[in-house]
Amino acid sequence: MTIHTAFESKPLHPDFLITDDGLFFADAAGSKLIHALDSKFRRMALAAGSEERKFPTVIAEETLNRSEYFQSFPGYASSVIEPSRKGRYFLSPAVCYHCYELLKSSVLSGETLITCCGKCFRADSADDSHLWEFTMREVVFFGSPGFIREQRDAWKQHILDLSVRLGLSAEVVAASDPFFGAETRGKRLLQQVREFKYELRVRRPSGKDMPLASFNLHEHFFTSKFDITIKSGDTLHSGCVAFGLERWCMAMIEKHGAEEALRLVENVDDLR
Amino acid sequence: MGSDATSASKPLRPAIESLLRFVNEDLLADSKKKVECDTPLFDEGWIDSLKILRLIAFLEVAAGKKIPDALIVMDRFRTIETIAKNFLNQ
Numbered sequence: 001m002t003i004h005t006a007f008e009s010k011p012l013h014p015d016f017l018i019t020d021d022g023l024f025f026a027d028a029a030g031s032k033l034i035h036a037l038d039s040k041f042r043r044m045a046l047a048a049g050s051e052e053r054k055f056p057t058v059i060a061e062e063t064l065n066r067s068e069y070f071q072s073f074p075g076y077a078s079s080v081i082e083p084s085r086k087g088r089y090f091l092s093p094a095v096c097y098h099c100y101e102l103l104k105s106s107v108l109s110g111e112t113l114i115t116c117c118g119k120c121f122r123a124d125s126a127d128d129s130h131l132w133e134f135t136m137r138e139v140v141f142f143g144s145p146g147f148i149r150e151q152r153d154a155w156k157q158h159i160l161d162l163s164v165r166l167g168l169s170a171e172v173v174a175a176s177d178p179f180f181g182a183e184t185r186g187k188r189l190l191q192q193v194r195e196f197k198y199e200l201r202v203r204r205p206s207g208k209d210m211p212l213a214s215f216n217l218h219e220h221f222f223t224s225k226f227d228i229t230i231k232s233g234d235t236l237h238s239g240c241v242a243f244g245l246e247r248w249c250m251a252m253i254e255k256h257g258a259e260e261a262l263r264l265v266e267n268v269d270d271l272r
Numbered sequence: 273m274g275s276d277a278t279s280a281s282k283p284l285r286p287a288i289e290s291l292l293r294f295v296n297e298d299l300l301a302d303s304k305k306k307v308e309c310d311t312p313l314f315d316e317g318w319i320d321s322l323k324i325l326r327l328i329a330f331l332e333v334a335a336g337k338k339i340p341d342a343l344i345v346m347d348r349f350r351t352i353e354t355i356a357k358n359f360l361n362q
Contacts, residue, residue, distance in 0.1 A: 174345065186321030189344050193324065194314050219317060 003027055012128060015258045016250060022126025023133055024246045029258035034135065034249045036265040038117060041137045041243050044158070044270050045115035048151075050139055053116045055098035061088040063101045066225050069093065072177070072187070078121045078132070091121035091133075096240050099140045100226040108230045111143035113151075117245075124178075129210040135245040140238065142228065148217060148239040155241040156198055156215040163212070165268045168202050168251055170212065175199040202251045212251060213243045287334060287360040292352050294330050299323050309352045331359050 003026075007019035015030040026034065046052065058080050064070060069077060078091040092098070095118040102114075117137040126132050141151045156172055163170040175198060176191040191197055196218075199211040216239055223229070223236045230236045252261035288309060295313070296306045305318050313319060319327065324344075332339055339359060348358040 185341075186323075186325045189328070189341060190319070190321045190324050192341070193344050193346055193349050195346055 013250070013253060015253050016246075018126075018128055018131065020126065022131045024131050026246075026249065027258075029262065030249055030253060033252060033258060033262050033265060034245050036262055037243075037245055037248045037252075038135070038137055040265060040270050042115060042117065045113070045137070045139045048113060048139065050113040050115035053099070053102065053114055055092070055095060055102075055116055055118055057092055057119045058089040059092040059097055060101070061090060063097050064090060064093075067097055067100065067222065068225070069097070073122075073124070076122045076124045078123045092118060093122050094120055094242070095136050095138045096140045096242070100222045100228065100238075103142070103228045104226040106228055108142055108228065108236070110230070110232075111147050112141070114140045116140070128206070129204070129208070129247060129250070131246060134247075137243045137245060138240050140240045142223065142230070142236060142238050144234055145219070145237045148237045152198075152215050152217055152239045152241070156200075159200055159213055159215075159241070159243075162268070162270060163200060163202070166252065166264050168212075168255060170200050170202040170251075172198050172200050172215075175211070175214065204251070205254055210247055210251065211244070212247050213241060215239075215241050285356075288352060288356045290334065291330070291356055291360065295327070295352060298330075299326060307352065309356075311352070312350055313352070313355075314346065314349065331355065335359050 003017050005017070005019055005023070005025055007021060007023060009017045009019040009025075012018060014027070016024065016026045018024050042052070064077060073093070077093050080089040080091060082089070095116045098118075099114050099116065115138065117135065119133060120136045121133050122130070123132055124130070139155065141148055143151070160170065160172050174192060174195055176188040177197065178188075194217075196216060198215045200213040200215075201209045201211050204210050218238045218240070220235065220237055222238050228236060228238075249261075252265065255261070256264060292307070292309060300306060300318060303318055305316070307313060328339055328344065343358075347354075349355055
């Protein structure tokens with residue numbers, strides 16, 4: 001079925017398109033595939049012991065301020081102007097910020113995993129893989145430094161194995177965020193040398209690499225900023241794994257076609 | 273457990289000694305933590321985003337050449353010894 005939008009766009013594939021402003025449209029097959037992919041990641045998160053949470057698409061300016069988001073990524077967050085609301089809001093640039101706000105000033109009884117899925121918005125650029133609006137499934141973990149690294153590394157291996165079973169030619173590589181500001185290069189190199197961030201990347205037919213998932217260590221950054229502690233009194237770190245669902249959809253369709261992509265996602269074993 | 277470079281029976285090679293002194297007396301001047309040649313430098317967060325830049329600047333002067341960002345990875349920066357081996361020909 002042809003996809004019609006009110007916006008300028010370039011046709012990438014019969015099953016999906018991306019407008020010049022970075023909005024993603026999928027046909028029925030693509031939409032079904034995105035739901036199937038999220039069901040799979042959600043099932044894996046719940047099997048790992050995650051609690052599920054639902055968060056709003058907008059996020060309070062205060063939460064992003066506390067996360068130093070504006071210093072690290074100026075120009076990324078899209079503001080929401082609604083004079084009738086009391087607070088100042090932005091469109092959420094990642095789902096996990098809500099988790100830290102949720103747990104602010106709390107004492108966890110033990111290691112904690114939370115999974116959440118939501119719409120995210122990043123206004124930095126728009127091309128055939130950087131969307132302004134996209135859907136992110138995340139698993140956020142809290143625990144000792146050793147627990148967080150174990151979780152991150154286990155997810156990294158597990159998702160790499162899954163990508164192989166899904167027929168994707170993907171690889172896991174050390175990565176860094178595109179920091180801005182006075183300490184840009186230092187932050188980026190520290191993240192790189194300390195292996196805080198890995199990405200699962202796939203090569204597209206265009207020859208460009210596209211990240212499908214990221215596996216991140218935050219150390220005590222968010223637990224300190226949001227005053228989250230653990231009953232044992234031990235050092236509490238956090239980490240997360242994030243899946244960009246539209247990118248998985250694009251990668252699977254480009255590799256297999258929509259029908260086979262859906263068959264694979266629905267049938268490939270996702271158990272650890 | 274000391275490495276060859278920290279062994280009391282062997283004097284430290286000048287480049288390692290100079291790097292060790294820089295890390296302990298300059299980078300970690302505001303910290304009680306002091307490192308040896310085989311101490312993992314990045315496990316505990318002593319080196320922040322500014323200190324890593326100062327470390328790289330020190331190495332670039334000592335080595336007399338720029339260090340590409342792509343080479344700043346854990347395998348080459350784990351300890352003083354690893355850094356000296358990879359960037360100071362020690």
